Amino acid sequence: MAAPPTTPETRERLIDAAVFLFWQNGYAATGVAEILARAKVNSGSFYHFFRSKEALLLAVLDWYVRGLKPFVMQPAFAQSPDPIERVFAVLAFYRQNLIKTGCTYGCPIGRLALEIPENRAEVHHLLAANFDGWTAAIETCLDAARDRLPPDLDRTSLSQFVLTVMEGGVMQSRAHRRIGPFDASVRHLRRYFELLTQSPHHARPVTPPRPIPRPGGPRKTTHRSLTQELL
Amino acid sequence: MAAPPTTPETRERLIDAAVFLFWQNGYAATGVAEILARAKVNSGSFYHFFRSKEALLLAVLDWYVRGLKPFVMQPAFAQSPDPIERVFAVLAFYRQNLIKTGCTYGCPIGRLALEIPENRAEVHHLLAANFDGWTAAIETCLDAARDRLPPDLDRTSLSQFVLTVMEGGVMQSRAHRRIGPFDASVRHLRRYFELLTQSPHHARPVTPPRPIPRPGGPRKTTHRSLTQELL
DNA sequence: GTCTATATGCCGATAGAC
DNA sequence: GTCTATCGGCATATAGAC
16 A cells, blocks of 8 residues: 555656646646656657647646645645634635745636636636635535624625635736735735624524535535536 | 728727737737738738737737726716725626626736736736726725725725726636626625625714616617727 | 738647657 | 657748839
């Protein structure tokens, strides 16, 4: 069961290289030759594993879907047991990436979501799946904090709002090359949460949390199929 | 002072074509040949006016800077005299563009802000100038509504937050091909404003009744070119 | 300012030996 | 599965007549 000490396999090296280069330079601006050089792979091997550059992009996006929890959400959640603090720990993760790159590399998924031509349905499907996984993870935090939030509040749409704030903040910080707009956006999101949790929605009942899971209720999206979700 | 009925000059035709194609397909994916065909201009004429494709991009971004007030802000502000409603009228403008394009074309500035390589300083400078013009216009609304907002609130950063919500919402709607995420984000921004204006910072003057903002209300323009409508 | 023809290079993708 | 060599095409940009 111990992992063998070999260098990563060719296919994984290609995905790793593409993950970095698409993040740094985008999809169209990254040439296959660049990927080959970085991965130290020859052209023939590339087309043995991937039928095209776009097929590699799909593998990259699948890699992001699978890596979201172990590499983003779980480390962020480990920062605090408080569910709302966990939301902001996720945002702090993206802030760190901005800082480390001089505010030049933002969210790789967001970048691709705006770059990829609209007629590549399969690619956009995987982009949407990435967003869905992200918001679903945030939603688990919001659900855990439901007692502090107004009862009429829709936590699914609030999780989308959190993603909106992250992506919009990253975009402005990249344009300005300053972390300021990102921080400003997160501060306002923080204030929104404070106002929501302070709003006198009702006297808090001492009723214990629900035991009955409703059949059509909020699903855990991590087991959703990646190819059947859109629309 | 009547506008002469001539066809647009070559330079303007090139900019118009590029505005549309960069909006639809992005910068790298748009070939010069495509621009020439759409503008009905020959290669020689193109390089008479622009030293390179990137020089045309700079002209396009300058076009957006100059068009922001007449083609986006003023029409939106005409929807309501209430300054906070005007903020949401601007957001409704972008909603309309999403709807008209099946949620495929978003904000052209945001798209370019994430696509253009980070080492093109001049381009990013003009992208930031576009964002600055946008948030400055929003800030005039917030300043006009200052009596309804908490005294400690920083209106500059709130105007950046409004842009963040617009851009993040557009991005998610493009990925999902549904207007839902955009609407959800704007709803939460609305709720944030309501909480801010309701917070008991001091005695407040009479709040005017809030009319329902029909997103993208009655259009009075019929002969504006498509590309002129979008910022 | 406009036109046609073309230079030059990189692009994604392939052929075929090993 | 890996390697070298290369294809055909499209990219941006230019030359030079008119």
